[in-house]
Amino acid sequence: MTATADQVASELRELLAEVTGRAELRSVPSATALFGGGVGLDSLAGTLLLRQVERRYGVDVAAEDLNLDSLETLGTLAAFVAARM
């Protein structure tokens, strides 16, 4: 991961902890799956996360990524955002 993507990833951890109300997500590894067994992001928290991403970075993930593959892990989302900033 590049320096920018690393920086975005650490900011995303903060956003993730905020929208889920779960402080332990501040230290979630970049390779952990966001959906399912990993972070267990639900559709409400996922939407709030995307909204925060759009507000902070000006990147509308939902509009650019039909299948939301960028949401696979925190690392993939950080890379997706960093590439479009």
Place this chain on the structure above:
Amino acid sequence: MASADPTLIKCVVWDIDNTLLDGVYLESAERPPPAKPVLLGVMRELAGRGILQAVASKNPPAAAGYVAQLAGLDFAAAECGWDAKPDALGRIAAGLGVVDAEMAFVDDDMLERAEVATALPGVLVLTPEDAADAASWPQFSPPVLTDEARRRGQLYAERSRRQAAASQFSGSRAEFLRHVGTRVTIGPATAADLPRLHELSLRTHQLNSTGEPHTEEELGSLLSSAGHEVITVRLADDFGDDGLVGAAIGVRGTGARQAELTVPLVMMSCRALGRGTLDALLAWLCRSAAASGADRMQVPFRLTDRNVPFRLALVSAGFRAEAGRRSPDGLVSFSRPLAGDLPAVPDYVGSPDQP
């Protein structure tokens, strides 16, 4: 749940665009859009009971003046600007000396509501539809008349208690849902469900796969058609019973597509958002279709900027769309094979008792 009296609301904060106004203030070149008479009536009625009225809107300050003039009343506070709604509500609360639990917030935008509900769990968050009959709820009826609360008011009182419990709970969302005894019941629709199904098809724009309204007659004919299945979802927990919150229609293919289940409609009340219900329904549909021999399931979907939560649920259940391929009516097909790793149905999902 009559024992726990809901907190009386002292201040209602209204959104302007598409809530108090029938349109968007800044998008009307000639003159601003007219008011929605029903909500303006509710606002005047509540103001007459001594409840403070305020606006929070992503608009220039003139928008608040325009609405105040239409309503013929003065706002106790007006926050017009480009800040997040929770920040605007925080300033209104501080200015008026009310606490979160004494405030209600009305907005047509699901995400604005979700944002406020997340940041300020004490605030009573309402859709414009809910606000339209709020005058009959106990929260808005000071001080003596606590007759029978209309059911929707009760659901919101239950919801505030649920949100308060959620903010105290230090586990994952799934653990919380189990902790509060969430019960999702999925089973076939009956004729008695038709009025509610019709209402859901009109009221669920954001958690609706196609956004098409359906009449009771249409839904009734699907119910009696051998080729269609109409599946209902009911939701309850220890805080209360939300009743019928969602539904799906399934059609089994014919001929060469016999092994394919198409789901032309999935709809879910926003009240169920964040309570695992849509994910549970999608998982249940996958497993039930696989059990009856289907090898593929597809959900035709209308992409909008507001139904992102629905798309997240589809993707998280393993559905994918082919970019660039749309049907003539503008729908994108999300599909998945029904083999291998199917999404898990949570253990709080049950079936209705068979007669």
